[in-house]
Amino acid sequence: EVQLVESGGGLVQPGGSLRLSCAASGFTFSNYWMSWVRQAPGKGLEWVANMKGDGSAKYYVDSVKGRFTISRDNAKNSVYLQMNSLRAEDTAVYYCARDLAATGSYDNWGQGTLVTVSS
Amino acid sequence: QSALTQPASVSGSPGQSITISCTGTSSDVGGYNYVSWFQQHPGKAPKLMIYDVTNRPSGVSNRFSGSKSGNTASLTISGLQAEDEADYYCSSYTSSGPSYVFGAGTKVTVL
Numbered sequence: 124e125v126q127l128v129e130s131g132g133g134l135v136q137p138g139g140s141l142r143l144s145c146a147a148s149g150f151t152f153s154n155y156w157m158s159w160v161r162q163a164p165g166k167g168l169e170w171v172a173n174m175k176g177d178g179s180a181k182y183y184v185d186s187v188k189g190r191f192t193i194s195r196d197n198a199k200n201s202v203y204l205q206m207n208s209l210r211a212e213d214t215a216v217y218y219c220a221r222d223l224a225a226t227g228s229y230d231n232w233g234q235g236t237l238v239t240v241s242s
Numbered sequence: 243q244s245a246l247t248q249p250a251s252v253s254g255s256p257g258q259s260i261t262i263s264c265t266g267t268s269s270d271v272g273g274y275n276y277v278s279w280f281q282q283h284p285g286k287a288p289k290l291m292i293y294d295v296t297n298r299p300s301g302v303s304n305r306f307s308g309s310k311s312g313n314t315a316s317l318t319i320s321g322l323q324a325e326d327e328a329d330y331y332c333s334s335y336t337s338s339g340p341s342y343v344f345g346a347g348t349k350v351t352v353l
Contacts, residue, residue, distance in 0.1 A: 158342075160288075167245075168280070168288065168331050170342040182341050218287060226276040227333050227342045228293030235287060 125149040125231045127219050132236030135209055139240070143204040145219030145233055152200040153177065156222040158229060159193060159204045161215035161238075169215070173222065174202065187213075209240045246271065246332055246345035253351040259320040262348045264332030265313055270343055272313035276335035279308060279317045282347075283328045291330075292317060319350070327352045 131143040145157070158173035172193040174181040181193050192205040202219055216237050220229035247265040254260040264271065264279075271277055275295045280288035290299050292308035295315060305320045315334070319326055332345040 160344075167329075167347040168282075168333070168344045170333065170344060173342070182339055184339070184341055223290070223299070224293060226278070226294055227335055228276075228278050228290060228297075228299075229280070229288070230290045230293075230299055232287040232289075 125221065127221065127231055127233035129217065129219055129233040129236040132217065132238045134239045134241065136242050137210060137240055139209050140205070140207045141209065141238060143206065143217055143219075143236060143238070145202045145204075147200045147202070147219075147221070150221070152195075153197040156225050157195060157202040158220050158222055158227075159202075159217055160220055160229070160232075161213075161217045162235075163212075163215040166215075170227075171217070172204065206238070209238075211240050214238060214240045244343070246334060246343055248330075248332060248345035248348045250346075251349045251351065253353055254319075254322045255353045256322055256324065258322050259318060260322060260350065262317045262319075262330055262332075262350070264315040264317070264334075264345050266315075266334055266336075266343070267313055269338055270334040270336035271310065271315050273337065274335045275310070277308065277310060277315040278333045279306075280331045280333070281326075281328045282331065288331065322352055324352050326350060 159171040195202040216235040221231040223230040279292040
């Protein structure tokens with residue numbers, strides 16, 4: 124059974140940093156692109172970043188470029204999101220998701236981890 | 243990376259069919275067959291319903307179908323059931339980035 128479990132969310136002050144983790148199990152992790160998708164309270168989904176299975180490519184939404192870094196450790200079956208210079212508008216539930224066909228086809232999602240940026 | 247356009251709400255009676263539209267541009271929906279649809283119930287993670295415009299993942303009811311014409315993709319739910327009441331989001335690959343972009347979501351109400 125495929126499982127994705129996020130951790131690392133919490134309350135952080137504006138300008139602060141946080142590192143999210145997503146532990147994967149039940150599939151060959153290195154074969155899949157992995158993504159982070161976020162959802163602000165009461166709002167819609169927003170794609171944040173993704174990374175190829177071998178780590179050779181990664182992309183970001185414009186609003187987080189230069190502030191967020193996606194990475195992965197295939198030996199630990201984990202993907203990470205380092206978030207720096209956090210802003211109030213980054214407040215959201217952050218989901219990690221597996222991309223089934225490398226086309227934005229997120230067939231498995233974690234339960235999400237809440238990041239709150241507030242003073 | 244502008245959001246795709248979806249109607250805010252769509253409603254239908256049990257047993258009816260409804261269609262949700264998702265309009266983008268030639269840089270996203272119209273340019274690639276990489277449109278996905280997700281269902282989200284309150285407080286839950288999204289669920290993949292359709293990917294690559296028309297493909298249904300294993301386990302998803304065949305009452306759900308997808309299509310595309312030009313810059314607009316559509317999700318049709320036939321034989322509407324109470325359990326289909328949820329928020330639905332479309333997404334597409336976009337050459338702007340490159341990256342992915344979601345629609346703002348459509349709330350489906352079963353009357």
